[in-house]
């Protein structure tokens with residue numbers, strides 16, 4: 001399977017028709033968490049099976065991973081988990097996804113693709129325009145969690161988000177995980193890899209003010 005796809009390809013300009021929260025989930029009133037770049041969704045399966053008072057939505061740009069994850073949800077009849085295919089930037093910038101940004105309680109970006117070459121930085125999921133979209137559409141109090149094992153990417157994401165005065169950093173030591181989307185502190189596949197290989201992990205939590 002291809003490890004990377006170019007999110008700027010015109011292939012992703014057309015976004016798939018999004019259904020409403022009540023069509024996506026068994027109980028649309030539950031707290032909603034969005035994971036951007038969820039790959040095969042393993043992390044979200046772990047979360048959804050244990051935290052039944054939350055709905056989890058994953059966005060993934062690799063179609064095969066998305067299709068497999070979606071199929072697994074249907075087969076297992078999991079009602080608090082769903083997936084959307086495409087480029088998260090285009091999806092969340094589209095008027096038809098306002099119901100997601102208006103309802104989401106928290107968003108995670110776990111180990112986004114680093115796109116190391118400078119000329120490829122514009123393919124990174126965190127972009128000033130994207131932060132602006134989030135800044136203008138998220139409700140006050142919405143949390144954004146970023147995590148990566150690439151220091152340069154962390155600095156870039158942190159600088160891009162912190163440049164927006166609507167987002168304030170929450171110190172990890174002051175954060176109460178027990179009421180968050182991930183009270184058990186489940187780890188993503190890349191995080192498990194980083195831990196096994198003793199890579200540094202850089203993370204930050206922001207709140208929309």
Ligand SMILES: C[S@@+](CC[C@H](N)C(=O)[O-])C[C@H]1O[C@@H](n2cnc3c(N)ncnc32)[C@H](O)[C@@H]1O
Nearest residue numbers: 007037039060061087088110111113188189190
């Ligand atoms: C390095 S993987 C990390 C996967 C997982 N979050 C983890 O921590 O194990 C990054 C994932 O983000 C997806 N991705 C990259 N750019 C994206 C975009 N613009 N929209 C949605 N998904 C994206 C990639 O296809 C890949 O599955």
